[in-house]
Amino acid sequence: MLMIACIALASLLPAQGSFAGHFGTATNIAIALLFFLHGARLSRATVIAGMTHWRLHLLVFSTTFVLFPIIGLALGLLVPTVLPTALYAGVLFLCVLPSTVQSSIAFTALAGGNVPAAVCSASASNIIGMFLTPLLVGLLFARTGGGGVSLSAIEGIMLQLLAPFIAGQLVQPWLAGWLGRHKWLVTVVDRGSILMVIYLAFSKAMVAGLWQQLPLQSLVVLLLIAAFLLSTVLAITIFASRFLGFSRQDEITVAFCGSHKSLASGVPMANVIFAGQEIGAIVLPLMLYHQMQLMVCAWMARRYAERTAAERALVTEPQGAAQ
Template identity: 45%
Template sequence: MLLRTIEAGLKRVGLDRYLIILILTVALAALVPAKGGFAAVLSNVTFWAVALLFFLYGAKLSLSAALAGLTNWKLQAGCLACTYILFPVLATGLYGVSQAWFPAAVGLGFLYLGCLPSTVQSSIAFTSVAGGNVAGALCAASLSNLIGVVLCPLLLAMVLHTSTNEGDPLGAIWKIAQQILLPFLLGQLLRPLLADFLDRYKQATMIVDRGSILLIVYSAFSAGVVAGIWFRLSWSDITLLVILCVLLLGVVMAIVLTAGKLASMPRGDRLALLFCGSTKSLATGLPMAGILFDAAQVALVVLPLMLFHLIQLSVLAVISQRSVVRPQADKA
């Protein structure tokens, strides 16, 4: 009974079991990092776990529902503009500011965060809980991730005025496509055979989904511990990083909400725009980081993404719950 009370209290501030386990995974990597042969095996397992994850995404995604959402051009254009214009511009500013306080890899992490696609599952879930346009959110999140496979490394190369992956952005795109896009497309092709099965065993697919992310987090942060990069950051550095991530999310949310009202979008579309346009994908960002960046600096590069992900889930979970309580007050 006490555990349920504590869990309910944590949910009210946006912390569920998964987020707690995610934080504990980072702690485990700090205390017992993967080394040597185990790290090599873990890297191979993580690769195939991520491929399986995106195969399941493809098998679960209803293409007809996603295509139907494309007709809502205001929502789709707004989400893409937030994800691939607003975020990169703000992240470039943070990159310049961060150079004065943090190692170069952390600043690079802000740029990387800005170029990533939006979340899929959490943005759709929050939109659904808040009573928003779920079909529109599904389309926006899916389109964002499909475009992001190609656009993210190109955007990163452009804002850095250089190329990624040892001077070969096209090679990086091909590697990302092998691990993410091709399994996704294969899942789409096999959807007619697998859709009913996946609907019956949703819990199993959730385990694969979240388990894959936990594997990536443990692997990336273990590499950082082994390389000794965490000794380069103090608690004051971490605190400042959290403040910058909160500011970034706050500015994006304020602009998104204002833009939705100025565009005279209905409440359901404004909610979808908020939850899709204000989020960045950990599930897509972590595996791509392992391809785009050197293993020794990956943990520092993904640190802004990790912190931003935890903050966005906590804040938006609270907003989605409060949107249910006061739906009439938000109607235009």
């Protein structure tokens, strides 16, 4: 609802002129603070505990950085008859982004999955994505005629995202406990920075006339593409987990970490990689997918939790009857 409110605000009162410049500077600072806090919160012991399940992590990374891009390239067959080129750039960008951290871990915990492995996979996906996403953008966009990514864009991501994260890791032993007692601070910075970026991106889109150029048919197509991506990846990750003999806890972790795409990392990366371009059209597929993954995976997490609770009840009931 807050995201929709930001889009509405940007449509009515878009940031322009000097205000847009100052707001952009404040947004960059908020993003850097966000990744600093992520680095300060991430427990090294938890990461080490989760790193041992290498098959699970390999499946998650393959889904995030191999399966998604392949599907994204295949969706290029819809251009330009069904999907406009500008929106396809956003779909392809969505497909090369890393997984989320907060929602992946939260849904895994709610569903009764392997939480330490989820922490490791989601966090590693974001760290690796800082390097791999710009490289995939350069490779795939060059192949599709969309241009590559510049060295300055990679440097910008390193300075804005990776450097604060490393700084947070360095002070993690001293700040982790305090941040654990003040989780509201991370939540405010997390959601606030995303909302700031969305407002700024769609302000630029409004000034450039995005909504006048985006017909209702294209929006419907984006929703269908998001539904196709999410359902396909969820089905493949669940089937692959069962085929490989993973436990249900590991299956839950693979499904959620493998299918999610990070809005917190994606929008800042888009601002750097596609600087000077139409950012609103590029992040729109990501925003739609992000909302869909939250709603669908929240429902899935409850179903997993209910199934686990029902099975435990069946196990304990005969024992109680026997006593």
